Amino acid sequence: MPEGDTIWRTAETLRAALHDKRIADAKPDTLKRFQGRTVTDVKPVGKHLLIRFDNGLAIHSHMRMQGAWHVYETGQRWRRPQWQAKALLQTEDGTQAVCFSAPIIEIVKDENTKLGHLGPDILTDEWSIEEVVANARKSNNNAKTIGELLLDQRVTAGIGNIHRCEALWQRRTNPFKPTKDLTDDDLKQIFETARQNMQRNLHTTDTTTTARSRPAVHARAGRPCPRCGTRIQVRAQGEQARLVYWCPACQT
Numbered sequence: 574m575p576e577g578d579t580i581w582r583t584a585e586t587l588r589a590a591l592h593d594k595r596i597a598d599a600k601p602d603t604l605k606r607f608q609g610r611t612v613t614d615v616k617p618v619g620k621h622l623l624i625r626f627d628n629g630l631a632i633h634s635h636m637r638m639q640g641a642w643h644v645y646e647t648g649q650r651w652r653r654p655q656w657q658a659k660a661l662l663q664t665e666d667g668t669q670a671v672c673f674s675a676p677i678i679e680i681v682k683d684e685n686t687k688l689g690h691l692g693p694d695i696l697t698d699e700w701s702i703e704e705v706v707a708n709a710r711k712s713n714n715n716a717k718t719i720g721e722l723l724l725d726q727r728v729t730a731g732i733g734n735i736h737r738c739e740a741l742w743q744r745r746t747n748p749f750k751p752t753k754d755l756t757d758d759d760l761k762q763i764f765e766t767a768r769q770n771m772q773r774n775l776h777t778t779d780t781t782t783t784a785r786s787r788p789a790v791h792a793r794a795g796r797p798c799p800r801c802g803t804r805i806q807v808r809a810q811g812e813q814a815r816l817v818y819w820c821p822a823c824q825t
């Protein structure tokens with residue numbers, strides 16, 4: 574699943590390709606209204622991506638597991654089959670931005686009304702831990718486990734499954750612990766750990782796994798915990814049944 578840091582890198586690539594460029598061709602037909610329009614901004618908001626235009630509209634895309642934006646020059650061979658293309662924007666100078674397999678790609682009028690349900694983006698400078706803890710303490714979150722809370726984009730936007738598993742392991746916290754049993758300091762440390770990990774990934778331009786930090790628990794079920802040697806466990810958690818990985822011995 575593309576996490577917040579991946580969306581940021583995608584946004585940077587798209588911004589370099591599209592910013593201040595006029596769109597010469599757009600597909601499918603629903604995007605034809607952007608022909609002749611200029612891209613004013615490419616903005617990541619949590620796991621969402623907005624491409625904004627000078628007509629006050631934006632293309633909102635959400636990648637989920639399978640979606641991706643690629644940038645190509647005209648004539649360059651696409652790395653994914655054409656039938657997976659959901660949207661194409663071609664600039665006057667021949668650059669193509671192609672969105673593959675995104676489950677959500679839609680035209681939105683005002684990002685604030687559309688994405689108003691999202692908490693503060695974990696990768697922005699304005700991010701405030703106090704605001705995140707306040708969001709976490711809202712009454713409907715009390716019964717929630719900390720594992721579910723970290724993925725709740727209304728608390729803070731951008732944390733995906735890898736970073737929630739890793740932050741909980743680093744803070745020795747069991748993912749099934751109810752949020753109400755954690756202190757404000759516990760919550761601050763967990764969210765700040767996730768943020769630091771994501772910022773580190775953001776500033777690593779090399780995308781190989783060795784250059785980016787290797788997960789301690791994520792996708793390592795049955796293998797030994799790097800800290801204590803106990804076998805890592807995995808279980809589906811929450812309404813969306815996302816797989817959570819943890820060490821049963823040192824995350825109590």
Ligand SMILES: [Zn+2]
Pocket residue numbers: 798799800801802803820821822823824
């Ligand atoms: Zn362990």
